[in-house]
Amino acid sequence: MTATTCPNNVEKLSNAKDERKLRKPLIERKRRERINNCLDQLKETIVGAFRLDQSKLEKADILEMTVKHLQNVQSNRLMGECNVPLGVEAQQRYSAGYIQCMHEVHNLLLTCDWMDKTVGARLLNHLLKSLPRSSEDSRRTGPPPTLQPSQTPVTQTAPGAGDALPHSSPDRICSDRGCKVLGGDRGPFLSPAANPQPPDSSGDPSVMDHTGTASSDVWRPW
DNA sequence: TTCGGATCGATTATACAAAC
């Protein structure tokens, strides 16, 4: 290396460094674009699977829902191996929606001071008797209980309904709210005091049971 | 071992919505 070439080399070196310096933001931006593109693809998949409002999903939600979705896929695959008929899940989903409607009716009745409590109890009893139940539940638990006018129906869980759903079905997540899972909040219509059942010990603690009772993770609406 | 590209983590800037 000669004294005359040295400055050129230094210049080339610094140019190369400068070039890298200039290129780095672009590379970094490309990288972020790749990440965001993949997140968008995931979002489309998740929105389709959970039928959620696309505009209300942030990146962390997308990742969370993706994890849930993959867990669902895995569990569904396992259920398929156990020869669970496909109609069962649809039946369970219907039951879950029915129960949620019952709770809504009950909440409405609570706000109607002018309503005769006997009439309200009769209505809820009727709904309870008409509760769609799987044949397996019927065999196991017998007929649904009858409410007395003085009882608070919402504290009662429909028989067989607590385990009526697979713990991580995408449709159930969708029907529960159109909401997402996060720790700390409470379900849409039941307070812990109003629903003193023990937490579901048989399944995934991160999934809420159909009554809206949260275990560790809770669906929050938005 | 050195170099260069890729990636990560921390920090800052910006935009936006909700609460007041």
Add this chain to the structure above:
DNA sequence: GTTTGTATAATCGATCCGAA
């Protein structure tokens, strides 16, 4: 209208890792 909180993008230094 202002403040506050949150999400996202951008930037930058540090680190990792494969190729020469």
